[in-house]
Each structure stands twice: as C-alpha cells, then as structure tokens.
Amino acid sequence: MQELPSPLERADEEAPAVDETDPKMSFLSYTAGLVFALLLTGASFFVARSPLIWSPGVPVGLAVLAIAQMGVHLVFFLKMSTGPDNTNNVLALAFGLLIVTLVVSGSLWIMAHLNANMMPASAIMEMH
C-alpha cells in the first residue's frame, strides 16, 4: 500500500495553518468566552467584597468561580473539546491537572501538619 507522508512533509502543501473551523463560529466562541469570563470575574469580585455572603464560605466560592473561569478559557479561547483531534490535548491537560493538584494540595497538607507538630519557637529557646 502507498506510504503516507510524514506530518512534516505534509507541512505547507495541504494542511491549513490553523484549525479549519468556521470563522464566524470562532468569533462567536471568543465573544461568548469573553462575556462568560466577564460575568465570572464580576461574580468573584462581588463574592469577595459583599457582606451578604457567609464569610467562611467565601474561599470555597472564589475557588469554584476561578475554576469555572479557567474552564471557560479552556473551552472558548483555547478551543479544548472532546473532538477526535483533541484527545491528546485533553489527556495531557488531565495529567497536568493531576500534577498541579498533587503539588498544591500536597504542599498545603504537609506544611499544615508540620506547623501543627512543630514545637513553638519559645519552647525551643528554653531548651538551650
């Protein structure tokens, strides 16, 4: 059977430089992303400043809004989708998220325990 050209040989002859989605749809996608991002940003600032919200719940609310806005950016600006040509990108993103979660939550967890188990500085001074 005929050899298929390697990706790099295919380079400039046939492959379009960027995704071949409908430009009008892309424009709508960017604009929808902008509107969603503005709404979520406004909501974050409102949640942080408003006296109406039970204050221990504010960090959770802010985290949820931030994650939602990152999702909006990924889908509408970076064009992440579940389409067949996007599988690799999404898998890499999932792996990246796993590492980020491990690094951040692991650091916080370890340091919280360390602080809890640490002898107070005054007690260390008395030992000398």
Add this chain to the structure above:
Amino acid sequence: MSTGAAQVAGPAAVSSVVAYGFWIFLLSDIIMFSALFAAYAVLSGETAGGPTPGQLFDVRRAGVETLCLLFSSYACGLGELCIQRRRMVGFHVCVAATLVLGAAFLALEIDEFAGMVARGAGPARSAFLSAFFSLVGLHGVHVTIGLLWLVFMVAQIAAQGPKAFVLRRLHCFSLFWHALDIIWIALFTLVYLMGTR
C-alpha cells in the same frame, strides 16, 4: 503503515502536531507555576511582623489588571481569526490592542511593585513578600516575554507574509497568551481576592 485509525485518518496535520507540542510546554509551565502557588499559599501568613496582604493590595487595581489581560486575550484571538481570512488591517488593529492592553497590565504591575518597594515592603521583608514577588513577578516576566514575542511575530509577518509556518508560530503565541490569562485567574483569586478579605 499498520492498520488502525491512523490509516483511515492519515497522519495528523502539522498544525495539530505543533499545537500539541506547544501545549505540552504550556502544561509544564503551569506545573512550574503550581509550585510557586503552593509556596505562596503556605507562606502568605508569614509576614514576620511586616505588612499583611490586606494592607498592601489594592483590589481595584487587580480588577483593572484582570480586565486588561482578558481583553488582550480576546483581541489576540480575534487577530488570529483576521489573519486566517487575510484581513491584514483587522489583524494589525487587533495586535495593536493586544500589545497596548498587555503593556498597560505590565505598567500597572511595575507601578504596584515600585510602590511596595518604596514602602519598605520589598521581596526581602518577609517570607510572604518573597513568595508574592516570585509568583507575581514570574507571571509578569512571562507577560513581558509574550509582548516581545508578539512584536517579533508582527515583524515576521511583515517580512514573510502570512505563510503557513508563520501562522503556526502565531497560533503558538496565541496559546501562550491565553495560558497566561488562565494563570492570572488563579493568581488574582488566591493573592488579591483572598488576601484582601
């Protein structure tokens, strides 16, 4: 070629391969940022008797910076759409907006840093401030590199025209710029909004 899906679909388009490789780089960059985020989250209370986040940060300024980056990202996306359709005037308008908004963001951030250092709240003051300047400063360095990159891309398009390889590079820049905006979302939430409550 062996059997399977690859035979039916053929090899991936080079634009997909380049974007995938650059996406891997961006994820590694985000993982590097996650270490600094973790450091900031751990150290944000360690003020060593110095100024606290609530005393230093101006949420309104952070809000303006957020809007600058968001609209800059949007303009960057529209610019890419314009050049795909060879609308060079629209492209240059969008790129100019991207550059101006990015530079405005950077100016606000440099002004904030200078003001903090002038008040004696430089990176050497406390562990909290060291973590703050590393995290926000590294994001600022990325924005600076992005602006320089975009200037180079404009020069390259002027010299080479909108050829496929130039457009691929521009697409990588666009991914980079959107990723910086994503990092900024985490940053303003953790540093500015949670810090000033």
